[in-house]
Amino acid sequence: MKDIFLLAYRDIKERKARTSLTLMGIAVGIAAVIALMSVGYGFEQSVTGELVEMADLIFVMPGKANFGNYMELGSFNERDLKDVERIGGVKEAAAMISGMEEVEYRGEKTVMRVIGIDTRDISAIFGEVVKTGDGRDLRDNDHKACLIGHSIANDYFDEEIGVNDRINIGGSKFRVVGVLEKQGGFRSDVDSSIYITERDAKSILGNDEIAQITVRVRDIGEAELIAEEIEERIDENHKLDDFTSAMTMGSAIAQLKTIFTLLQAVLVAIASISLIVASIGIMNTMLMSVMERTHEIGIMKAIGAKNRNVLSLFLLESGMVSVAGGVCGCVLGIIGANVISIGIGAAFGEAIPAILRPEVLLGGIVVAVIVGVMSGLYPARKASKMSPVEAVRYE
């Protein structure tokens, strides 16, 4: 067995330039697939990973929400909130009163989203992930105090806002008691929101209409059922159909995963084109090799090689070239995935890690071998079927 490898290796070595070009062809194909898949996994994880942390959440909104589009149809009231709290399996439910208000800091003015929260609901709204960076959380007895998002503190005004600084919201002076940690991604709205007590919100915003109810469930597995029940209950309260949208993170994750799977399938399909081109390359190289070596094949047959000896020799050659191509492809793919990841990080500020799964790398090599053997099969069969007397006469 060792010897036929050696024989195949000798033949490959005889044609260094052509072999390396063929090898590069397959390596580029495999590298493209691996790099795109790894970046795809990284992208998927950085998006869904965040959502998994929020898997026990249900966002209830008075309107129709559909990825990126939200049409507000009205608002909720205290009765809606009480009803939601009474639904079995609901751990906590927090109402948010919100509105856009003019905010002024050291002479600079801008319009911001101001959210009034019941301070007892902070854990329901922020969960484990949103933490106060500097300062402290809002307290129930706070008066004219606010908690601000990271972007408000750092980006919106020329001068940074820190704890104990005062900002003017809707004409009233508020003291900043805390700055939230930077969130980004799916929670980037938190970064550009100002949180005040429910009491202050009612007086500043001039209404007590609830713009959103955030629900945390006890059992993530029941989230879908609870969400349906919430929609029914509130729709009933308002005597409207399809008024309420209760969106679970679970369904959002499932939807996103479907999108990512599709996206990845498209990317891999595109990358596979280069693999098809590479396999044509191998077939061409092998056919040329068979042609050139017709005489040699004739000699081998004359001195006693059976068809399968010739077949396995040529298959082994294309297999060896493609395994080497697959290995090079893995290395190039790893480099490529990291380059893309760094490139995205530099271009968009949001780092997408390249996730290199061992099964993808292994798959790359397996695909390379399959491509090599499949495209080597026809030339190898052609070689093995040659008539010894004609082949040996061929010059």
Place this chain on the structure above:
Amino acid sequence: MIRTEHLSKVYRMGKIEVPALRDVSLEIEEGEFLAIVGPSGSGKSTLLNMLGCLDKPTSGAVFIGGVNTASLSENELAEIRREKIGFIFQQFNLIHSLTALENVALPMFFAGVNSDARIKRAAELLAKVGLEKRMHHKPSELSGGQQQRVAIARALSNNPAVIIGDEPTGNVDSETGDAIMGILEGLNRNEGRTIIVVTHDTEIAAHAPRVIRMKDGRLLEE
């Protein structure tokens, strides 16, 4: 040992049929040294290909050791070529990417002989044809005569009963040609191997105790 009965071979060139062998019946005894002579196109190489199981006849039969080769599959023919017949060609037909030693060992590789035994025997055979010092050279580094001696060593590697030479001296000078015929004579005389040589050179043919002549695909006389 080898017998042909009414052997015919017709080549088809498009729509034209070219008869290369016509009704050749021949018997070759074990241990014989036979030369087949004739002008080019007389069918002597075609006959040799049939005797060496490289090609199948259009009609008639070739018996090797009592077996009719016309009924054998390609793989069975390959086995006969491997075990019973050693070939020597005019163009030497060594494999260029392999060394002399590897060329000699190749038929043993196809026969499934293990690596150590192969190398040992290949080295012995090369020593026998006087090439012990050139074992690791590639064919391109050897003279014509040396290449033909490698080819003889290769023909002997699976210890065949029959050695078939197609113009084995056609590409070397007359002195080297005589040396090569000397080796073949030795193999016949000392080891009892059957030698069948095709040549158009009557001087070379004179080395053989039995000479048959061919013309237009027929045997002329003995």
